[in-house]
Amino acid sequence: MPANAVPFPGRTTPVTGWGRTAPTAARLIRPRTYEEAAAAVRACGARGGIARGLGRAYGDAAQNAGGAVLDMTGLDRVHAIDADGGTVLCDAGVSLHRLMEVLLPLGWFVPVTPGTRQVTVGGAIAADIHGKNHHVSGGFARHVLSLELLTADGEIRTAVPGTPLFDATAGGMGLTGVILTATVRLLPVETSWMSVDTERARDLDDLLARLTATDRYYRYSVAWIDLLARGSATGRAVLTRGEHASLETLELASARARGARFGRRGPLGRPLEFRTSRFPAAPAFVPEGLLSRSTVGLFNELWYRKAPRARADQLQRISTFFHPLDGVPHWNRLYGRSGFVQYQFVVGHGHEEALRRIVTLISARRCPSFLAVLKRFGEGDTGWLSFPMPGWTLALDIPAGLPGLGVFLDRLDEEVAAADGRVYLAKDARLRPELLAAMYPRLHEFRALRRELDPDGVFVSDLARRLGL
């Protein structure tokens, strides 16, 4: 008898999110055509199915224990680009990285990019992701002109903005169906460079004041915040704000670079060239506790010190400005076997006190969290479970093995809920279900639409089971 044949048959694969916590096993199916996807949905069985992109959701959003997980990266065709009007029609499995490769040389850029290019268009809509330009451009779904959705009955429906199906799907975590294609409106750019202003904020008040005062002058804005700093330095931060560099700016810089005979910067290349840097991948086995208070504290100190007090108009590549972590493949392994959780919440304007309390709590708790980011959101969007709302959002990574972390984050949830804020479902791996309805007031509409559209509960994920979505 083969070693592990009976009595436990059935081929399944353990799946986790980017945080590498709570693995569950599912049948992984990789459809290559819409027909294969439809057949997979019809045949996914009692424990249902869920679409998965590049697995960058931190928690259990793209896991489905005991059921089917549809790996959508096999549907990866860019169908049509309107290079005059600035739209693209592509499969849901196309990554933002691929879109940038294709679109930048034509002078177009994705309307919204998160901190990684390694997300699919389908995932970007299902999580209604946001980026450094949220205060100007809103979430990703705001730029989607239409999408095709494979629903529980195996039919393909077209959803356009302004309809309940679209609003349930944008931010709906894949629970309304499988997104097959999307038409996305693009942003015109003259170069593939960013013109970046950097400044330091000495504490949280200083940071909030600076963001409030000058955010509107920039398309992109984000602050890296040192959550290990204590006392009067609590909430000290480095603000980076930027704009796509114009051709004129780039030519001036090129001329300067050529002029200086021993200039450090070489020729800047073709203006619309898309270049990325790549370091060696993180090793598969990293000892637990590499990212400890002392190492992260040291890193944060250096990061803060190396940032200029104020510097304007520095040219950076798109990959450097938006996606620094993409340079290290598998960086999530650095947290070791236990993995990590990312905690991201938003509280509205007028709730700065709650934000202050939470930052103080985290700083007092000494969570070894590097690269925590604070951002000022603009207007929210129409997605029923869409995360952003006008106010302040803070995102931080914490090693899951930190003792007492569960209880600590529950406490933060209370603060967030009391301030009418919410936590981000695409990053969640541990929220208490009781708090969900308060955080997402349109949850009942979402549930009602799902009951109608998917009465047998074909689409289900571990996230949906855990939170009772």
Added chain:
Amino acid sequence: MKDAFGTPQSLLILGGTSEIALATARRLIARRTRTVWLAGRPSPDLEKAAAHLRGLGAETHTVAFDALAPDSHETILGKIFAEGDIDMVLLAFGLLGDQAHDERDPVAAVRVAQTNYTGAVSAGLVCARALQSQGHGSLVVLSSVAAERARRSNFIYGSAKAGLDAFTQGLGDALHGTGVHVMVVRPGFVRTSMTAGRAETPLATTPEAVATAIELGLRRRSETVWVPGALRLVMAALRHVPRPLFRRLPL
């Protein structure tokens, strides 16, 4: 579903009156657990335990379950799993027996072996299959430090636990990669009503300490948990003590 820290939302306890199991349930209810199934022989104690857990805010059900009736396990446990996913099964039933008496009463000795070992084999297999088909969950099995090396003073119990321990390790290997996590818990002497009146061995512990260790083991997805942790080293050494010497140790 378990959260990022391995804390279950639903818990099935086999051996619903076990003090260690109830201490674990209390701890997990304080975190995330909302549904508890207490399976055990119907008794006022079982109902009392259920009422207590209900008071803590968990929806608690009791189910008649007898470790000594393996024929019924499939049906009884199947019904529980049909009600909804079980995130964690805590296999906690056990019978310490009375070594001195049981040595003279083979029938009683066999009962100890059947409860601790064959009953657990049957219940463990049924639960493992159910967990595997739901694609997630933890099977936590209470073994004992006695399983590591049989001692003169309790080798009937120890041998049964040794069987259970080996069975659980093998089951864990069989289920590796299926999304199901199997954890062996080896407590030392635990101060409970089951051990009341017996001489304590060094490194004695409490049900609450075992519960804490289980919660930690869930978070770390450990395969083996010793309570207290120092026992791992102690037993690693004791395991290699030569028989003539081991026999003379006051254990």
